[in-house]
Amino acid sequence: MPVPAEVLTALEKILGDRLSRSKSDLDLHGRSETYFPPAPPDAVAYPETTEEVAGIVRVCAAHGCPVVGWGAGTSLEGHALAVRGGVCVDFARMNRVLAVHPEDMDVVVQPGVTREALNRELRATGLFFPVDPGANASLGGMASTRASGTTAVRYGTMRDNVLGLEVVLADGRVIRTGTRARKSAAGYDLTGLFVGAEGTLGLITELTLKLQGQPEAISAGVCAFDAIGPAVETVIQTIQLGIPMARIEFVDAATAAAVNAYSGASFPEKPHLMVEFHGSPTGVAEQAETFGEIVADNGGGRFEWSARAEERTALWTMRHNAYYACLAARKGATALVTDMCVPISKLAEAVEETRADIAAATIPGPILGHVGDGNFHAILLVDPQNPMDLAEAKRLSHRMVDRALRLGGTVTGEHGIGMGKLGYMAREHGDAWDVMGEIKRALDPQDLMNPGKLVRQG
Amino acid sequence: MPVPAEVLTALEKILGDRLSRSKSDLDLHGRSETYFPPAPPDAVAYPETTEEVAGIVRVCAAHGCPVVGWGAGTSLEGHALAVRGGVCVDFARMNRVLAVHPEDMDVVVQPGVTREALNRELRATGLFFPVDPGANASLGGMASTRASGTTAVRYGTMRDNVLGLEVVLADGRVIRTGTRARKSAAGYDLTGLFVGAEGTLGLITELTLKLQGQPEAISAGVCAFDAIGPAVETVIQTIQLGIPMARIEFVDAATAAAVNAYSGASFPEKPHLMVEFHGSPTGVAEQAETFGEIVADNGGGRFEWSARAEERTALWTMRHNAYYACLAARKGATALVTDMCVPISKLAEAVEETRADIAAATIPGPILGHVGDGNFHAILLVDPQNPMDLAEAKRLSHRMVDRALRLGGTVTGEHGIGMGKLGYMAREHGDAWDVMGEIKRALDPQDLMNPGKLVRQG
Ligand SMILES: Cc1cc2nc3c(=O)[nH]c(=O)nc-3n(C[C@H](O)[C@H](O)[C@H](O)COP(=O)(O)OP(=O)(O)OC[C@H]3O[C@@H](n4cnc5c(N)ncnc54)[C@H](O)[C@@H]3O)c2cc1C
Ligand SMILES: Cc1cc2nc3c(=O)[nH]c(=O)nc-3n(C[C@H](O)[C@H](O)[C@H](O)COP(=O)(O)OP(=O)(O)OC[C@H]3O[C@@H](n4cnc5c(N)ncnc54)[C@H](O)[C@@H]3O)c2cc1C
Numbered sequence: 001m002p003v004p005a006e007v008l009t010a011l012e013k014i015l016g017d018r019l020s021r022s023k024s025d026l027d028l029h030g031r032s033e034t035y036f037p038p039a040p041p042d043a044v045a046y047p048e049t050t051e052e053v054a055g056i057v058r059v060c061a062a063h064g065c066p067v068v069g070w071g072a073g074t075s076l077e078g079h080a081l082a083v084r085g086g087v088c089v090d091f092a093r094m095n096r097v098l099a100v101h102p103e104d105m106d107v108v109v110q111p112g113v114t115r116e117a118l119n120r121e122l123r124a125t126g127l128f129f130p131v132d133p134g135a136n137a138s139l140g141g142m143a144s145t146r147a148s149g150t151t152a153v154r155y156g157t158m159r160d161n162v163l164g165l166e167v168v169l170a171d172g173r174v175i176r177t178g179t180r181a182r183k184s185a186a187g188y189d190l191t192g193l194f195v196g197a198e199g200t201l202g203l204i205t206e207l208t209l210k211l212q213g214q215p216e217a218i219s220a221g222v223c224a225f226d227a228i229g230p231a232v233e234t235v236i237q238t239i240q241l242g243i244p245m246a247r248i249e250f251v252d253a254a255t256a257a258a259v260n261a262y263s264g265a266s267f268p269e270k271p272h273l274m275v276e277f278h279g280s281p282t283g284v285a286e287q288a289e290t291f292g293e294i295v296a297d298n299g300g301g302r303f304e305w306s307a308r309a310e311e312r313t314a315l316w317t318m319r320h321n322a323y324y325a326c327l328a329a330r331k332g333a334t335a336l337v338t339d340m341c342v343p344i345s346k347l348a349e350a351v352e353e354t355r356a357d358i359a360a361a362t363i364p365g366p367i368l369g370h371v372g373d374g375n376f377h378a379i380l381l382v383d384p385q386n387p388m389d390l391a392e393a394k395r396l397s398h399r400m401v402d403r404a405l406r407l408g409g410t411v412t413g414e415h416g417i418g419m420g421k422l423g424y425m426a427r428e429h430g431d432a433w434d435v436m437g438e439i440k441r442a443l444d445p446q447d448l449m450n451p452g453k454l455v456r457q458g
Numbered sequence: 459m460p461v462p463a464e465v466l467t468a469l470e471k472i473l474g475d476r477l478s479r480s481k482s483d484l485d486l487h488g489r490s491e492t493y494f495p496p497a498p499p500d501a502v503a504y505p506e507t508t509e510e511v512a513g514i515v516r517v518c519a520a521h522g523c524p525v526v527g528w529g530a531g532t533s534l535e536g537h538a539l540a541v542r543g544g545v546c547v548d549f550a551r552m553n554r555v556l557a558v559h560p561e562d563m564d565v566v567v568q569p570g571v572t573r574e575a576l577n578r579e580l581r582a583t584g585l586f587f588p589v590d591p592g593a594n595a596s597l598g599g600m601a602s603t604r605a606s607g608t609t610a611v612r613y614g615t616m617r618d619n620v621l622g623l624e625v626v627l628a629d630g631r632v633i634r635t636g637t638r639a640r641k642s643a644a645g646y647d648l649t650g651l652f653v654g655a656e657g658t659l660g661l662i663t664e665l666t667l668k669l670q671g672q673p674e675a676i677s678a679g680v681c682a683f684d685a686i687g688p689a690v691e692t693v694i695q696t697i698q699l700g701i702p703m704a705r706i707e708f709v710d711a712a713t714a715a716a717v718n719a720y721s722g723a724s725f726p727e728k729p730h731l732m733v734e735f736h737g738s739p740t741g742v743a744e745q746a747e748t749f750g751e752i753v754a755d756n757g758g759g760r761f762e763w764s765a766r767a768e769e770r771t772a773l774w775t776m777r778h779n780a781y782y783a784c785l786a787a788r789k790g791a792t793a794l795v796t797d798m799c800v801p802i803s804k805l806a807e808a809v810e811e812t813r814a815d816i817a818a819a820t821i822p823g824p825i826l827g828h829v830g831d832g833n834f835h836a837i838l839l840v841d842p843q844n845p846m847d848l849a850e851a852k853r854l855s856h857r858m859v860d861r862a863l864r865l866g867g868t869v870t871g872e873h874g875i876g877m878g879k880l881g882y883m884a885r886e887h888g889d890a891w892d893v894m895g896e897i898k899r900a901l902d903p904q905d906l907m908n909p910g911k912l913v914r915q916g
Contacts, residue, residue: 104802105802186882345562373641424644430634
């Protein structure tokens with residue numbers, strides 16, 4: 001059902017030429033980073049204030065018109081596809097850092113601020129925002145997908161780093177959740193409810209985020225292993241020993257090869273661990289030394305580390321580009337990116353089985369991940385012209401989901417549900433999924449906020 | 459409205475003589491630790507299994523009968539008072555540790571396990587459960603109040619340490635939330651919703667908890683200050699410097715005096731900080747040294763620390779008994795325990811103003827708290843025979859609430875809402891409080907689970 005003309009008229013009254021119906025805008029906001037077919041909205045709104053967002057939602061609510069939030073569009077499960085049309089609310093123009101409180105180590109931002117922009121702005125304060133999904137996502141999008149990434153092993157996910165929110169609800173009410181106090185026992189944790197809700201309960205218009213002090217010393221390093229088993233074993237032992245790793249990332253041989261080709265690096269084509277330590281100079285040295293011993297115990301190659309910022313930046317830039325490096329490894333490919341997360345004791349089993357499965361498959365699938373959390377991805381490379389490829393990718397992904405659940409884990413460690421994981425919610429949650437639906441209906445009885453996502457449909 | 463006879467008959471069929479109507483049992487479960495008038499339930503149930511709990515709730519739901527959970531009864535805001543009668547579900551007999559997973563550093567427990575029992579059981583594993591409210595509370599109660607305590611500054615609150623739950627809902631359905639994976643982006647954070655819900659959304663029948671490795675080295679110490687200002691300033695600087703304190707507790711001069719009288723200690727009657735460091739031997743020494751420098755910069759007394767377990771245990775036992783020491787400081791007194799929490803930059807202002815307020819009041823009120831979180835309590839000592847005392851305590855408490863909100867904080871850092879803070883929910887949360895009510899009605903439309911608490915009444 002297309003958006004009624006009176007909705008567009010009313011929205012134009014609020015937004016003027018910041019309501020777009022241009023084909024290029026609709027196309028852009030109907031695409032995703034991965035394999036999902038496009039699903040464009042009927043209009044794209046570029047609000048600048050919370051009041052405008054509330055106005056948009058009220059107009060849409062009055063006419064039963066869907067509302068879909070849009071941050072940076074980097075989510076991997078087709079989260080922001082307008083599968084029932086409606087109005088896409090793009091937060092690109094709500095991109096101001098509203099207040100930095102260095103003495104309390106928190107910051108108040110609009111949802112369209114990206115994590116790189118935020119950290120640029122914070123640089124002079126000696127503080128940083130740690131959650132790092134690699135992509136330059138928006139903070140509103142990151143909160144909405146409960147994003148994490150390379151640093152979650154040390155600093156937690158968005159669940160742990162959002163102190164409070166301002167949210168526009170499905171009926172246009174504007175609420176605030178949380179305070180600037182570090183903890184509270186004052187009622188239901190609404191902040192936690194909206195974090196990870198994928199825009200299905202309301203639109204986030206402001207976030208208060210915890211910050212971290214830039215560590216006195218940082219060192220990073222990388223080492224190769226002859227096989228996956230010992231690499232993963234190293235991770236498990238490191239975590240169990242309680243070494244406070246800031247990052248501990250795994251890439252398999254295929255990923256190393258792809259990164260070499262893409263970034264001109266020269267990693268041996270073997271499984272690697274890439275790690276980072278944060279702390280005092282002695283603390284960091286102590287950690288690196290202990291880690292090196294674990295690597296040696298597991299027969300890993302020389303563990304080389306450096307405290308030099310340029311080398312570190314080069315390392316993490318390569319890691320962050322690994323997704324694109326993998327995509328480039330198969331010409332014209334698109335990807336189905338899997339995202340399983342298991343208890344750390346099951347990590348070796350999970351990675352090994354997945355590796356074997358992909359080795360026997362008809363498509364390539366480099367593996368990499370935030371293994372300190374028990375979380376990893378296979379980037380299943382699909383020729384978009386070949387339907388057999390996508391079927392094969394879905395088969396492999398389905399088996400990874402089975403494996404995750406069998407091993408006591410979750411079907412998505414960090415990417416979220418979107419379109420791609422909806423079919424697994426009943427299996428992961430059982431009757432608890434119905435409870436999610438009951439909450440959704442209570443807060444959005446008309447099913448207007450990002451409809452078609454997260455809860456049971458129909 | 460008393461519980462109908464057929465409810466009691468049906469419950470007896472499930473529980474046999476584990477359904478109690480003895481006066482002593484009703485009295486015991488109608489009392490609270492603080493100043494609230496008693497409100498006994500009509501019956502007390504002692505289930506042993508989740509199925510029994512579900513059976514109890516189904517019977518009650520069929521007859522519109524209230525159900526109130528009971529852990530250790532140590533909550534401070536009258537949380538578990540059966541203000542509308544009904545059935546109290548005491549989890550004392552669901553007190554087994556179901557599974558310890560040392561390799562994943564998690565544990566599965568029944569809700570009646572107390573934190574001391576859990577840590578006794580874990581001792582041999584080299585792991586511990588860090589959340590420490592002082593009182594020997596039950597894990598189910600601690601989750602339900604989103605408890606924290608002395609170690610939250612390092613290890614977080616119950617919000618951060620519960621991986622998953624089993625919950626019996628208001629209609630008797632049994633759901634599971636979360637998995638044993640360390641993170642997940644699979645839908646709404648139901649675990650987070652039930653943590654802190656004070657039993658108003660369902661009864662927790664099982665918890666999966668994160669554990670921590672026992673630190674290689676622990677040291678603890680104490681130091682006196684001539685005034686509150688420099689003590690609090692020391693805390694602020696310590697937190698801002700990012701020293702990973704395991705505990706940083708404040709007690710004022712009145713508390714020190716009470717502890718001396720109660721525990722035979724000999725603290726100077728001055729404000730004190732009590733601290734603990736966890737880490738490697740060098741790390742702990744480094745932290746203690748830096749902390750000592752901050753103390754000296756702020757004109758504090760000699761900072762004495764020790765790595766000896768007995769001295770440490772003595773220190774924390776005194777701290778944990780401080781509440782009872784304060785109570786004993788005024789003969790026959792009961793207490794109104796306040797619980798404000800503010801951004802750390804406002805802590806000095808908050809403590810100083812509160813101190814001045816109490817100094818001018820007609821009742822004593824020692825101050826102590828988990829100042830690393832910006833959280834502190836005044837233990838307002840009330841003669842239960844003197845209604846003027848309670849009125850004075852409520853006036854002081856009310857002013858602390860005003861202060862907390864004015865300074866950007868919360869009306870309760872860790873104790874929760876219960877009966878005592880219900881009147882402040884609208885002010886702290888505005889329309890977000892209505893959203894809590896909408897969630898409550900969605901999950902408990904008959905208002906049977908701990909009625910009269912947390913959400914707007916009537
Ligand atoms: C190369 C690459 C690497 C990645 N690595 C990681 C990783 O390591 N870890 C990780 O967690 N993710 C990763 N991702 C996925 C992605 O970056 C995250 O999902 C991110 O959180 C999405 O943020 P976004 O701003 O792009 O949101 P979008 O994609 O624009 O939106 C995501 C969802 O949030 C909703 N939304 C957006 N803004 C709001 C708002 N203000 N209010 C309410 N709802 C809103 C949308 O409707 C949609 O449902 C990666 C992606 C890429 C392309
Ligand atoms: C001396 C002293 C010091 C304290 N210090 C602290 C402190 O530092 N930090 C802190 O946070 N608290 C502190 N408290 C308060 C108290 O210990 C906490 O609130 C604790 O979490 C209560 O746990 P409990 O098992 O006693 O719960 P109870 O008091 O029995 O119940 C608390 C609430 O939870 C509900 N409930 C209990 N079990 C369940 C269940 N299984 N399912 C659903 N609902 C349930 C009850 O209905 C009630 O609403 C202190 C108390 C005392 C007496």
